[in-house]
Amino acid sequence: MGFFSKIKKFWKTEKPDQDPAKHLDSEKEQSPDLDHPDWQGALRRSLSLAEPKLSIWLECLLDGVDKKGDLLWDRLLFLFKVLETPEHEADKFVASFSAWLDDMGYVHLDEFKSELQYRLALALDLEDEEDERDRLFLKLSQGLTKTKEQLSHRVDMLLSSTTSFDDAFWEELEEILIMADVGYQATSELLDKLRPQVRGVDPEDRDRFKELFMQELAGIFPVPPKRIPPDPPEIILVIGVNGVGKTTTIAKLAYRSKMKGRKVMIVAGDTFRAAAIEQLSIWSKRTGAGFFAKDRGSDPASVAYEAMDKARAEGYDQVLVDTAGRLHTKVDLMQELKKIKNVIAKKCPGAPHKTILVLDATTGQNALSQTELFGREVRIDEIIMTKLDGTAKGGVVAAIALQHQIPITYIGLGEKMEDLRPFDGQSFAKALLG
Ligand SMILES: Nc1nc2c(ncn2[C@@H]2O[C@H](COP(=O)(O)OP(=O)(O)O)[C@@H](O)[C@H]2O)c(=O)[nH]1
């Protein structure tokens, strides 16, 4: 159930005579008196009058709270209660958030407010809510700053000096796209689609042009098919060359699943370096995910094999298998991946349910050749593109989508846990060109 429906339900029980929609634009109420013994009543009233957005509710809820402590916990538990979340889930949320604050050494609200909102959005399943989408969009737009400089600012300049959509215009636009790593093939396909669209558009009408451009760009991203969740454990294999961000991405995925209440295990399939096993073990502790590893140098397929037994025996919902990515032994690497897949399939028919290829956006066109390389040997179900925050080569996302028709499901916009964000073509095109 979405936030709005949860709140509507709350409204119905609280104030049967009120229509929530009427209050959306109502003036902000006077601050409730939360020192009062009936602070819960006051807060209920204030929430019932607030706009149904997580950020606004948090403002009300955290009124007078400036640091971690009992006051904060009481307020959070109250929110869960109002939204009819089972008590044990609320307690679990508070316990894990409190442990995280201790780990990080955070005390003051401004140090952890953003993380708190993100965790609440995941825990309450609110990520599709408008409020969270706004946050994601802002993050995306900021993360893409460098690519925007390369792409949209140059498109703007081109448009402002254009009096007709002639050959010179299209050539220049083509160059801009190629410079932003959209790639030659994807650029020509994109422009071939755009040309007939803008016929008849007044070159002075830049907004219209950009709108059509945005539409075409958004349209090239394949949408991941709706999947029926497999019987647990869901097995996910994560592949990609060294350094692209596989291990960190696995930690972020595990963290997301944990926040949604799933029991997750991380498997150290990169047995080549002892440091890789250690890195993953630290991440599993930080995210609260289960962990399975064997000694350095063990056969990754045997690690996967034993991990399947553990996942079954201990009732895990989801298993994320990390793999090595040494490129200089290409043939061996592909053999190893196939062997891991076969072993998993033998243990759990139908698994791995998903194979995710992780790509590093800063490598630009190399990401394309990596997709080809892996795609020739194993079926890639989804792509996660990392490090979009640090590059002007974000256009490569479009190149991958067009040339390989593989859905991009998440993008990495930084190194923090909350920096892995769901991807959608519409927002991407809007953030880039809007
Ligand atoms: N800025 C940024 N750094 C990232 C992102 N994803 C991963 N990294 C960093 O990339 C480096 C390599 O990551 P790692 O997970 O060890 O790569 P692996 O070799 O593929 O497992 C680490 O320093 C990560 O913190 C991202 O989205 N943005």
Ligand SMILES: [Mg+2]
């Ligand atoms: Mg790694």
